[in-house]
Amino acid sequence: MIAYLIRRLLQGGLVVLGVTVVTFLALHLGGDPTYLYVSERASAGDIAAARAALGFDQPLSVQYLRFLAGLLHGDLGTSLTYKTGAMGVVMGFFPATIELTLSAMLLAVGLSIPLGVLAALHRGTPLDGGIMVLALVGQSVPSFWMGIMFILFFGLGLQWLPMSGHVPVLAPLLAGDVGQAVRNLPQAALHLILPAVTIAFFSLARNSRLVRSSMLEVLEQDYVRTARAKGLRESRVVIGHALRNAWLPVVTMIGLEFGFLLGGVVVVETIFAWPGVGRMVFNAINQRDIPLVQAAVVTLSGVFVGLNLLVDLLYAWLDPRVRLA
Amino acid sequence: MRRMLARLWRAKFPIAAILVLLAVTGAAAFAPEIAPRDPNRQSIIARLAPPLTPNRQGRIDFILGSDGLGRDIASRLVYGARVTIVVGLAAVLIGGALGTLLGVLAGYRGGAAGAVIMRVADIQLAFPFILLAIMVLVVLGPGLLNLILVLGVGQWVTYARIARAQTLAVSQKEYVEAARAIGARHGRILRCTVLPNIVAPLIVVASFNLAGVILSEAALSFLGLGVPPTVPSWGGMLAESRDQLLAGRWWMAVLPGLAIALTALSCNVLGDWLRDELDPRLKEAG
Numbered sequence: 001m002i003a004y005l006i007r008r009l010l011q012g013g014l015v016v017l018g019v020t021v022v023t024f025l026a027l028h029l030g031g032d033p034t035y036l037y038v039s040e041r042a043s044a045g046d047i048a049a050a051r052a053a054l055g056f057d058q059p060l061s062v063q064y065l066r067f068l069a070g071l072l073h074g075d076l077g078t079s080l081t082y083k084t085g086a087m088g089v090v091m092g093f094f095p096a097t098i099e100l101t102l103s104a105m106l107l108a109v110g111l112s113i114p115l116g117v118l119a120a121l122h123r124g125t126p127l128d129g130g131i132m133v134l135a136l137v138g139q140s141v142p143s144f145w146m147g148i149m150f151i152l153f154f155g156l157g158l159q160w161l162p163m164s165g166h167v168p169v170l171a172p173l174l175a176g177d178v179g180q181a182v183r184n185l186p187q188a189a190l191h192l193i194l195p196a197v198t199i200a201f202f203s204l205a206r207n208s209r210l211v212r213s214s215m216l217e218v219l220e221q222d223y224v225r226t227a228r229a230k231g232l233r234e235s236r237v238v239i240g241h242a243l244r245n246a247w248l249p250v251v252t253m254i255g256l257e258f259g260f261l262l263g264g265v266v267v268v269e270t271i272f273a274w275p276g277v278g279r280m281v282f283n284a285i286n287q288r289d290i291p292l293v294q295a296a297v298v299t300l301s302g303v304f305v306g307l308n309l310l311v312d313l314l315y316a317w318l319d320p321r322v323r324l325a
Numbered sequence: 326m327r328r329m330l331a332r333l334w335r336a337k338f339p340i341a342a343i344l345v346l347l348a349v350t351g352a353a354a355f356a357p358e359i360a361p362r363d364p365n366r367q368s369i370i371a372r373l374a375p376p377l378t379p380n381r382q383g384r385i386d387f388i389l390g391s392d393g394l395g396r397d398i399a400s401r402l403v404y405g406a407r408v409t410i411v412v413g414l415a416a417v418l419i420g421g422a423l424g425t426l427l428g429v430l431a432g433y434r435g436g437a438a439g440a441v442i443m444r445v446a447d448i449q450l451a452f453p454f455i456l457l458a459i460m461v462l463v464v465l466g467p468g469l470l471n472l473i474l475v476l477g478v479g480q481w482v483t484y485a486r487i488a489r490a491q492t493l494a495v496s497q498k499e500y501v502e503a504a505r506a507i508g509a510r511h512g513r514i515l516r517c518t519v520l521p522n523i524v525a526p527l528i529v530v531a532s533f534n535l536a537g538v539i540l541s542e543a544a545l546s547f548l549g550l551g552v553p554p555t556v557p558s559w560g561g562m563l564a565e566s567r568d569q570l571l572a573g574r575w576w577m578a579v580l581p582g583l584a585i586a587l588t589a590l591s592c593n594v595l596g597d598w599l600r601d602e603l604d605p606r607l608k609e610a611g
Contacts, residue, residue, distance in 0.1 A: 018448030145582030263455035
């Protein structure tokens with residue numbers, strides 16, 4: 001396990017390095033990035049001054065090393081709109097995004113497993129067909145459109161749920177105010193429902209298909225037949241013997257899923273006016289606040305790589321075959 | 326009865342999917358002939374007309390309603406199909422060609438080049454793609470060509486991984502060895518024995534991928550990183566509908582979204598069917 005851990009950490013480090021190279025180069029794709037930082041009416045002198053101040057007059061390799069050094073100190077430049085450190089601005093928006101993605105994740109995983117198992121057990125019946133049609137539709141509907149439809153239907157039409165806004169739980173918790181966090185909880189949950197379901201839907205659809213096919217494969221195995229032959233109750237066979245082995249592909253998927261969820265937050269947060277990193281990125285795009293976009297992309301990617309590493313380790317712990325291979 | 330339902334489910338849906346895709350492609354190709362009006366013609370007095378609203382003469386000007394600038398939604402939907410089809414197909418072609426080339430190379434030659442290719446693929450997979458696309462488009466600026474390039478280059482990993490795995494498997498086959506034994510060049514072996522045998526799974530991936538690209542394009546257009554506002558696109562129409570949502574102008578949001586969802590759904594249904602047809606082994610696993 002230790003050797004595996006070291007190997008994975010090294011690989012993870014390599015990936016993080018790759019991510020920094022790509023985000024760094026992305027900024028230089030269009031040539032001299034100085035023009036992204038100055039106003040359109042800036043004089044040649046202003047541009048040259050800005051270029052020198054931002055370090056864009058240095059060779060690319062020097063700029064990259066500076067970028068890396070800054071990153072290690074949590075410094076990703078200054079936001080053009082907030083006039084403070086871009087990294088700090090991103091961190092300020094992070095708690096709301098964590099609340100949203102975590103709830104969406106729980107929803108997606110929590111529902112996809114029973115749905116997938118149910119479909120696999122009733123293979124070929126209308127129940128299976130219905131769940132699979134739902135899954136296929138879920139994979140084809142753009143999440144932001146689904147969000148808009150939810151707003152129209154549950155918010156505007158039925159007026160059951162709040163259409164936008166956010167009541168913080170994590171932020172007061174992080175500030176040490178537990179009482180406030182608990183008082184906020186009911187309203188926070190109410191505001192969470194629509195955006196969380198919107199983000200979760202795509203993952204839910206894909207994961208239930210995955211759980212279903214994984215379960216179908218496992219249910220044919222000899223040990224499941226043995227378990228049945230021993231006279232175990234069906235629920236025990238399914239949960240204790242089949243599902244335990246069907247877990248594994250699902251666990252890997254969950255890691256990758258976070259990437260989709262993080263990608264989804266940009267649009268969904270915008271629709272629901274959710275004050276997280278996603279909506280911040282949307283606003284930063286419109287204000288052409290490049291350092292802020294870059295900081296958000298680096299941070300979200302870093303979180304994503306870290307989570308995937310965690311999932312891989314979990315995977316190795318669950319299935320010894322992985323770390324021996 | 327059950328088996329009949331299953332067959333119906335298998336056969337009817339792909340046909341419907343093909344019809345939908347043909348209709349969308351047809352709309353894109355013959356947009357000027359089909360569209361009832363100029364998609365950019367504004368009419369301030371006819372702003373925000375709900376679908377099927379008669380005008381003073383009792384005629385219906387906008388069958389699917391008009392938007393905030395009084396433009397005809399139906400015409401914009403027809404023209405919007407162009408962006409979806411062009412961007413979708415071009416991006417899948419670019420990604421498919423690039424990915425297949427690199428994947429076959431990595432699988433056939435192996436060695437250091439293969440290892441480097443697969444490592445780069447790992448790095449790209451470790452990135453939430455949409456974030457990378459946002460970053461690149463913000464720097465390069467929005468526009469049709471940039472959108473196609475970003476989406477196309479972003480897809481190569483999907484194809485490269487499958488192409489590599491398939492090439493590895495096919496390279497061990499006797500017929501490849503036979504080709505090698507009679508002294509065929511590498512280029513000929515790849516073209517005549519390897520490629521034809523790995524094409525089927527790649528086509529299946531491409532049809533699922535097309536759905537993914539269409540959804541990504543819509544999301545990027547929605548964020549204002551797609552084609553300019555003067556070019557009608559489904560994602561852009563959804564973005565414009567946001568301001569009218571709370572006023573209850575549902576038609577502006579419902580219709581473009583339906584168009585995106587139906588097109589993507591058709592690609593997914595087609596992919597499901599192709600997978601079952603081309604690779605019967607997968608049929609069993611569902």
